[in-house]
Amino acid sequence: MSKKILIADDEQNIVISIEFLLRREGFEVLVAGDGEEALAKVRTERPDVVLLDVMMPKMNGFDVCQALRADPDLGGTRILMLTAKGRDTEISKGLGLGADGYMTKPFSTKELLAEVRKLLGI
Amino acid sequence: MQSRRKLVLATVAAALFVSAVVAAAAGLMLASEADAAGSGRTTEERVVALAVLALAGSAVCCWAIVWLHRQYVEAPLRLAEELAATLAHSGLRIGAYRAAELRQLAKVTNQLLSLRQTREDDVAERIREARASLEEERSRLAALMADLSQSVVVCNLDGRVLLYNQRAKQELSAGADGSSAKLLGLGRSIYTVFDRTLVEHALERLQQASRDQSATGSRPLIGSVQFVTATPAGRLLRAHMSPVIGGEGQHAARVGGLSITGFVLVLDDVTTINERHARRDELIQSLLERGRGPLGSIRAASDMLADFTDMPVHQRDRFVGVIRDEARVLSVQFEQAAAAFSNDLRERWLLEEILGAELVAVAARRIGERRASERRVLAVKTENLDEDLWLRVDSFGLLQAIRYLALRLQDEYAVREVRLSLSRSGPLAQLDLSWLGTSMNNETAMSWLQDPMTIGGDVSPLSVTEIIERCNGDIWFQRERVSHRAFFRTMLPAAEAPKDLPRAIVVPGEGDRPEFYDFDLFGWSAAGHELDDRPLAELSYTVFDTETTGLQPSQGDEIIQIGATRIVNRRLLRHECFDQLIDPRRPLSPESIEVHGITPDLLVGQPTIETVLPVFHSFCADTVLVGHNAAFDMRFLQLKEKLAGVRFDHPVLDTLLLSAVLHASQSSHRLEAIAERLGVSVFGRHTALGDAMVTGEVFLKMLPLLAEMGIRTLRQAREASQRTYHARLRY
Numbered sequence: 041m042s043k044k045i046l047i048a049d050d051e052q053n054i055v056i057s058i059e060f061l062l063r064r065e066g067f068e069v070l071v072a073g074d075g076e077e078a079l080a081k082v083r084t085e086r087p088d089v090v091l092l093d094v095m096m097p098k099m100n101g102f103d104v105c106q107a108l109r110a111d112p113d114l115g116g117t118r119i120l121m122l123t124a125k126g127r128d129t130e131i132s133k134g135l136g137l138g139a140d141g142y143m144t145k146p147f148s149t150k151e152l153l154a155e156v157r158k159l160l161g162i
Numbered sequence: 163m164q165s166r167r168k169l170v171l172a173t174v175a176a177a178l179f180v181s182a183v184v185a186a187a188a189g190l191m192l193a194s195e196a197d198a199a200g201s202g203r204t205t206e207e208r209v210v211a212l213a214v215l216a217l218a219g220s221a222v223c224c225w226a227i228v229w230l231h232r233q234y235v236e237a238p239l240r241l242a243e244e245l246a247a248t249l250a251h252s253g254l255r256i257g258a259y260r261a262a263e264l265r266q267l268a269k270v271t272n273q274l275l276s277l278r279q280t281r282e283d284d285v286a287e288r289i290r291e292a293r294a295s296l297e298e299e300r301s302r303l304a305a306l307m308a309d310l311s312q313s314v315v316v317c318n319l320d321g322r323v324l325l326y327n328q329r330a331k332q333e334l335s336a337g338a339d340g341s342s343a344k345l346l347g348l349g350r351s352i353y354t355v356f357d358r359t360l361v362e363h364a365l366e367r368l369q370q371a372s373r374d375q376s377a378t379g380s381r382p383l384i385g386s387v388q389f390v391t392a393t394p395a396g397r398l399l400r401a402h403m404s405p406v407i408g409g410e411g412q413h414a415a416r417v418g419g420l421s422i423t424g425f426v427l428v429l430d431d432v433t434t435i436n437e438r439h440a441r442r443d444e445l446i447q448s449l450l451e452r453g454r455g456p457l458g459s460i461r462a463a464s465d466m467l468a469d470f471t472d473m474p475v476h477q478r479d480r481f482v483g484v485i486r487d488e489a490r491v492l493s494v495q496f497e498q499a500a501a502a503f504s505n506d507l508r509e510r511w512l513l514e515e516i517l518g519a520e521l522v523a524v525a526a527r528r529i530g531e532r533r534a535s536e537r538r539v540l541a542v543k544t545e546n547l548d549e550d551l552w553l554r555v556d557s558f559g560l561l562q563a564i565r566y567l568a569l570r571l572q573d574e575y576a577v578r579e580v581r582l583s584l585s586r587s588g589p590l591a592q593l594d595l596s597w598l599g600t601s602m603n604n605e606t607a608m609s610w611l612q613d614p615m616t617i618g619g620d621v622s623p624l625s626v627t628e629i630i631e632r633c634n635g636d637i638w639f640q641r642e643r644v645s646h647r648a649f650f651r652t653m654l655p656a657a658e659a660p661k662d663l664p665r666a667i668v669v670p671g672e673g674d675r676p677e678f679y680d681f682d683l684f685g686w687s688a689a690g691h692e693l694d695d696r697p698l699a700e701l702s703y704t705v706f707d708t709e710t711t712g713l714q715p716s717q718g719d720e721i722i723q724i725g726a727t728r729i730v731n732r733r734l735l736r737h738e739c740f741d742q743l744i745d746p747r748r749p750l751s752p753e754s755i756e757v758h759g760i761t762p763d764l765l766v767g768q769p770t771i772e773t774v775l776p777v778f779h780s781f782c783a784d785t786v787l788v789g790h791n792a793a794f795d796m797r798f799l800q801l802k803e804k805l806a807g808v809r810f811d812h813p814v815l816d817t818l819l820l821s822a823v824l825h826a827s828q829s830s831h832r833l834e835a836i837a838e839r840l841g842v843s844v845f846g847r848h849t850a851l852g853d854a855m856v857t858g859e860v861f862l863k864m865l866p867l868l869a870e871m872g873i874r875t876l877r878q879a880r881e882a883s884q885r886t887y888h889a890r891l892r893y
Contacts, residue, residue, distance in 0.1 A: 051455055053484040057462035060477070064470060124454035145458030149465040 048078035049093035075099025094123040109138035118159040313429035349730035456488035518551035541579040554657035559629040566615040596649035607639030694877040703729040704785040705858035709758040720746035725851030775806035792816040819883035
């Protein structure tokens, strides 16, 4: 069974590439355009990995991350945070809130893929 | 010799006198024997003769004794008295004496006295000279400080201000609302301007940073600390604090073997620098963070295009579209940042405001200077000079560039005369260097502008273009065929005239010390002294006066003007005064207008009493209030205490009462009358500040007179005032 990945980012231009890439790599890909939608989709679709952008409308990535980690049912969901700020303090905040990994834009798609595979243990 | 002769004379006289007495007695005895023999003299006749003889003898004796007493007992006593008097007044001399011995003594004594007076005069003269040179040095220091562009404040360890300069006054005295609260003043506490804990913390750090290393043979380390603080007006100041070293005594603190008597604060206004840094940080931050998103999208899309060359065309177009969109977004961001940054970039050069006409005048002079290599001096004319045009330029570089071009024209094109003109052209200033003849071509001109400048043997690493660009300007070469002239035209942004007020150089008047410093305050310490028991001469005073709408505060009369000045260290500080009109919110009576001359239109838009009193209250901080008939003014102030939220519980001295103490028999204690008695000239009366000044002068004249009466402390002055009759007057 193919792994399910949720991309939560409101930047359509980055979503296009990541979605294309992950599909080509054989993953099942879901997309959410804001924080609330992301949270809802995680609960209904139970993806294996969430690519979570920090700056999103309605609910930011940190809050989504915190809400996911507060739910014991979702303990197995891996969270990879994506950010356009890249301050050290922000990275440690994300990891502190329970994210499994962190990538700062702009990143190479190869690294992203490697990170996703690492989180999935494949 | 003479005294010896006198001794001989006196001995002979005494012998003759005794012989005469003995002879007379013998004569009488012989006569009585003759009587017994029966010659014709009666007993009565003999008694009379004897009596006459006795009287004559007594008279001679008395006269001799009196004469001797006068000459040799009274006169020396008088001499002693005269000598005693000379102890107090060195100008006195011993008078004439009849006795030669005393005359001799007086003569020598007078010589001695003259010698003493000469010495005294000499010493006094030397002291005067030393003082004058000290004063001169201090004045020079004050003048120097006044001219600094930084604020300087010197305080003793209690935080009392001993010195400040004009700049410090401008920067630190401005209130939050732009009003000048004038809280910086001699003898005042620096803590009215700066937070006490901030300064104390800095002092602590300072003491840690300074230590004497003389034990180890190296020189003492004098540390300094910096802190940043905000003024009441919201400016950011960077303070550099260093200690004043030296002077033993009770007012010095021993720190690590060093004796610290105070501290120096040098203050820089870093508001604009800080704003600029903040703006730059913000810019960089936004460039970094806002750039990441678009860059991320571009990178991912390009990765896809590169890695998956087999993708269908429509997919491919989507990625290309992403790259195009995001690149456009980045471009816009980039342009915005560049525009915002360019102003700050320019600030990096030390550009200063200069009056354009002044710059042209200096340029003309520099060009017209004779050069060793050149026989002929290049003539310079200025024309169309805009006198009010200010420029913000690197004036040194600009002058160098103009001179370089002019001299090269002389050297290579044998130009004999150049003209300089400066005019306004919209927001720009147009500076032309022109000459007759159009033989130069564009290529030559271009190379002149772009090559490093060479004047004489000096090679500058910069080109004319670089210097002009540094001034945010542009320069080009142009020819005018009609007038047969060519010129280098420079366009520079016109600047605003600098807003800084010209700083006044402090020039002390005759016998008047400049009032920006008082080093005698170094020895001051408020600690350990009850105000009441401190000497009057050592206290700080606020001398004040008010003008009011009438005489009945309890019936609604109001203050319309407060004027005040300060006395510190027995000096009236004319530069530190308080002068404020107040809107009484009630009409003025015609009678009161006659007294104070303040018409209702002057009070329109003035602050009301509840905003003025807190400011006045801080002006009076730590001082004794002095007023003429102060009870009257105090009553007005105290009635407003609640409204203004301040309490005037300062000690108060009244010159009217003190006058009654000094001259109890005088009938008038009006300010004019007192001023006249004490030799104070009266001017500007019946303005609150004018009256306060006169009161202050009067009070200063009273201090030594009070001291003569044994009234030396504040407590004594207050008690004496209360005892006088006038103290029982109540308003």
